[in-house]
Amino acid sequence: MQHDVIQQLVDDLQPSEPLTLAEPAKAAIFAGLMLGIFVLLFLGLRADFGHMTSIMKPAIFMIIAGCTLAASFYSAMPSQSAKRAKLPLVIFGLLCAMYVLAHGFTGGLPAIQQGMQLPYGTFCAVTIGLLGLLPMALFLFWFQRTAPLNSAVTGTYLGLASGALAASAYAFHCNMDNVFYVSTWYVFPILGHALIGRFIGARILRW
Amino acid sequence: MRAAQTGDKQAYSALLLAIRPWLKRYYARRVHMAQVEDLVQETLMSIHAKRQTYNAAYPFAPWMAAIARHRWIDHLRKQSRNIEIELFDTIASEDVSDTSDYFRDLETMLQTIPAQQAQIIRLVKIEGQTIEEASQSTGHSVASVKVMVHRGMKRMIEAAKQRTS
Numbered sequence: 124m125q126h127d128v129i130q131q132l133v134d135d136l137q138p139s140e141p142l143t144l145a146e147p148a149k150a151a152i153f154a155g156l157m158l159g160i161f162v163l164l165f166l167g168l169r170a171d172f173g174h175m176t177s178i179m180k181p182a183i184f185m186i187i188a189g190c191t192l193a194a195s196f197y198s199a200m201p202s203q204s205a206k207r208a209k210l211p212l213v214i215f216g217l218l219c220a221m222y223v224l225a226h227g228f229t230g231g232l233p234a235i236q237q238g239m240q241l242p243y244g245t246f247c248a249v250t251i252g253l254l255g256l257l258p259m260a261l262f263l264f265w266f267q268r269t270a271p272l273n274s275a276v277t278g279t280y281l282g283l284a285s286g287a288l289a290a291s292a293y294a295f296h297c298n299m300d301n302v303f304y305v306s307t308w309y310v311f312p313i314l315g316h317a318l319i320g321r322f323i324g325a326r327i328l329r330w
Numbered sequence: 331m332r333a334a335q336t337g338d339k340q341a342y343s344a345l346l347l348a349i350r351p352w353l354k355r356y357y358a359r360r361v362h363m364a365q366v367e368d369l370v371q372e373t374l375m376s377i378h379a380k381r382q383t384y385n386a387a388y389p390f391a392p393w394m395a396a397i398a399r400h401r402w403i404d405h406l407r408k409q410s411r412n413i414e415i416e417l418f419d420t421i422a423s424e425d426v427s428d429t430s431d432y433f434r435d436l437e438t439m440l441q442t443i444p445a446q447q448a449q450i451i452r453l454v455k456i457e458g459q460t461i462e463e464a465s466q467s468t469g470h471s472v473a474s475v476k477v478m479v480h481r482g483m484k485r486m487i488e489a490a491k492q493r494t495s
Contacts, residue, residue: 129343129346134339136334138335202392
């Protein structure tokens with residue numbers, strides 16, 4: 124019977140290209156472009172676009188998205204996952220620290236109060252949350268071809284990547300650069316996506 | 331595996347045949363003997379389904395070992411959710427004078443499982459042949475006969491449960 128199985132598998136063999144990081148990267152670029160176009164058409168580019176911070180904010184979220192996408196890819200490839208999945212996360216941490224250092228915890232209480240602007244902040248968080256659904260769906264669909272050894276972990280990384288990509292696109296519109304604001308209203312929807320990714324990933328990335 | 335990814339069936343067949351004994355040894359140390367064959371088969375199918383995740387720049391053995399380990403953990407997870415039913419060689423039953431209903435029900439149940447499994451169960455459980463005898467008369471290996479009996483009985487129990495519920 125074992126030999127029957129082997130024979131069936133051999134009969135079923137078709138040439139298959141090994142998966143590479145370039146494929147999910149293409150999906151991410153496509154999703155990023157779609158989100159960018161949506162933001163520019165329906166929300167508009169921020170009025171002061173062009174100065175350093177206005178470029179740095181989306182760029183950092185874009186790099187975070189790339190790093191977490193790479194982490195999810197390596198976590199979904201048996202035998203090469205453990206070490207390589209950690210490096211993008213280290214870069215992720217460094218970038219977060221860089222953003223905080225670049226903007227600094229200056230301004231005291233008024234800065235924190237500015238960071239807690241509830242109505243506009245809620246709009247930012249909800250928009251990022253909704254925008255992130257497109258890349259999340261694309262990534263989950265593509266990653267079904269992979270073989271994650273821990274589907275919940277891979278799902279979490281994918282959620283982080285989706286949220287960061289959405290935050291990056293949204294950052295072209297939002298002119299709030301305050302560290303407290305960004306670490307609240309941008310980071311929460313990204314973490315929300317990570318939780319959703321963990322939940323869905325654990326179910327649909329199983330093999 | 332590199333050759334298999336290009337569609338070389340001969341190389342692929344040689345590879346699967348070569349890794350089968352390794353998988354058997356791997357699972358024999360970790361699970362009950364009766365489950366080894368199932369796990370080996372599942373792992374071979376996973377290797378087939380996920381062969382595009384193998385990167386030729388890396389050694390093959392760790393990739394295969396990672397898949398085997400994943401299958402083993404998945405098996406343990408499933409086992410912790412299901413209650414194991416031990417299958418006895420002899421099934422105690424009431425002494426009934428009219429056995430026609432009994433055999434009719436049995437035939438109905440046997441129709442719910444694949445023909446090969448039904449044939450083996452008939453030989454072993456109804457005609458009373460030993461596993462070795464059934465293996466000789468059907469041409470399957472002893473291990474295959476054991477697996478088929480195990481799977482067939484399991485399916486029949488599930489089918490019976492569905493009917494009664």
